[in-house]
Amino acid sequence: MxxxxxxxxxxxxxxxxxxxxxxxxxxxxxxxxxxxxxxxxxxxxxxxxxxxxxxxxxxxxxxxxxxxxxxxxxxxxxxxxxxxxxxxxxxxxxxxxxxxxxxxxxxxxxxxxxxxxxxxxxxxxxxxxxxxLSGFNVLEVDLVEDHPEKLWLRGGFPDSFLASTDKSSMTWRGNFITTYLERDISQIAQFVPANRLRRLWTMLAHQQGQLINFSKLGSSLDLTSPTVKSYVEMLEDLLLIRSLRPWLVNVGKRLVKTPKVYIRDSGITHALLNLTKLDDLLSHPVVGGSWEGFIIENIISVLPKGTEYGFYRTTAGAELDFVFSLSGKVWAIEIKRTLSPKLSKGFLNAVEDIQASHKYFVYAGKDTFPMGSGTFAIGLIDIMLKLKAS
The missing domain is CATH 3.40.50.300 (P-loop containing nucleotide triphosphate hydrolases)
Structure with a gap:
């Protein structure tokens, strides 16, 4: 267990x-x-x-x-x-x-x-x-072989993560999605069509980590913007998706104020896109957004309750994937699935805008090392341990 x-x-x-x-x-x-x-x-x-x-x-x-x-x-x-x-x-x-x-x-x-x-x-x-209680995080499953990659692919639902094969895990997640759509959601909202909600859920999977556009989604689904917004809010209430709000600071710059939306469990994202194996995922356009959402969910799982967090983006291109305040200090997090992390001008401008005191680049490797400008490259497990010790 x-x-x-x-x-x-x-x-x-x-x-x-x-x-x-x-x-x-x-x-x-x-x-x-x-x-x-x-x-x-x-x-x-x-x-x-x-x-x-x-x-x-x-x-x-x-x-x-x-x-x-x-x-x-x-x-x-x-x-x-x-x-x-x-x-x-x-x-x-x-x-x-x-x-x-x-x-x-x-x-x-x-x-x-x-x-x-x-x-x-x-x-x-x-x-x-x-x-x-969310799905397993990487610290909870650290004794399982290849646990970070396996957890990313299959997600944190226990029956999915612990399935005997990737195929069995995918079958479980497919049944989970169908059950939610055809039974559980209908108990809460009787007049929500399951087929349209599945299409919406799948569209959100394709747009993992992107700014949400209710009008665009509504046009694709032949629904009004308010209706799509209500469906998204329902999925959020069911703890299936997360709306990441902008980190708004008074910096005298034009800030992006539209939320980004993530399907909270990476395995559900991959099931909606029919990505059964790691090779399928690594060659799919969603790989970057999926990895970003996976890292964010794991970090949130170890943050103290009530921690304020969001993302930061200006119309001029300054951007941070994840920002939060801990003990009065602002942490700035860049997230990329790479083994060769490099700081962008947008990141450097953004950390200066928000006066971040802790700056990290969470990448796909395990070592921690300085990158210059007070920023450190760090693996997911190490930053989670650092946050738990803070």
Whole structure:
């Protein structure tokens, strides 16, 4: 079993929060993580899958059910299927608190972020902590042979990454995409046509890491710009894509203000483009955007919660692939899949614009070495370890 780094953070939160929500897309390992987390804390914990009719029936009278199992940790999986539970959870938590039960009583798992956070925050303010579980990152799978390349090709969903062959991994991802389109998304938005959403998702894969143009996408799909925007926002809410916002600073220059969009899991990007093997990927035009998105997702996975990040670009050509602020210092990151990194004029101008104090070029090699102008070439694993130690 691959140990998830998030488990240590959750163990720290459990004594202080009566409810903890773990958010993440389906099949990313939330249930496995939750069961591993409580195995030694409360072996008598209760697991309820709210997509199962039999488990939902147990909550026909939820207040009575919670009273009956007072003192036991209850795991509620796919909580978005029963949002009416949130106000009742508040009453159960407050009642248990009055009896001295202050540590984690409810572990809530959900596959949609914005709606779930809004509904729970309204009812459970001050009683719940949120954490997000993404796919495997390179530090979690470091014992697997050829793990960075394998993780990049297959993505971080456990069943995809751990499949016996690249072909089996591709089959799993294809089924995952179909299930999301034909079942899961229809439960949230009944009037979204699966075929158009697949086309949109595939178009986003082709444009991985590019500035999004809703009008252009709408013209290709015969949809209005607002409709396409709503579909993209839905995919973002389902934690399947990430909109990377511009890093806006007052530098007296004309800045690009349109977001860039990435499919968060590189394996899903490759499945949508039918790229089964590494050779297929390396010869495809998406290789640069795919590598960039892969690096960004891995870096985000080790950044402290609430870190501000984005990209920087001016209309004059100054550009940074990834920028974030950590402990009051601005980090500038250039990303290229190359073994011979070279600094561009656009990068040097951009780091001067934003007054970056940490400057790195993340490349495909492993060694760290200076490139001049205070910039270092660095491999993905090393910059992630450096960020964890910061």
């Amino acid at each position: 691959i140990i998830r780094e998030l488990i240590l953070k959750l163990q720290e939160l459990m004594p202080d929060f009566p409810a903890i929500a773990i958010l993440g897309p389906r099949q990313v390992g939330k249930t496995t993580l939750a069961q591993e987390l409580v195995k030694n804390i409360d072996p008598q914990s209760i697991y309820l899958d709210l997509e199962s009719p039999s488990d939902r029936s147990k909550l026909a009278e939820p207040e009575q059910y919670f009273d009956l199992h007072e003192g036991r940790l209850i795991i509620l999986d796919e909580i978005q299927r029963m949002p009416d539970l949130f106000p009742l959870l508040r009453g159960a938590i407050d009642q248990r608190r009055r009896k001295g039960l202050r540590s984690c009583q409810f572990l809530i798992l959900g596959s949609a972020s914005l709606d779930l956070i809004r509904q729970s925050s309204e009812s459970l303010a001050g009683r719940i902590a949120y954490e997000e």
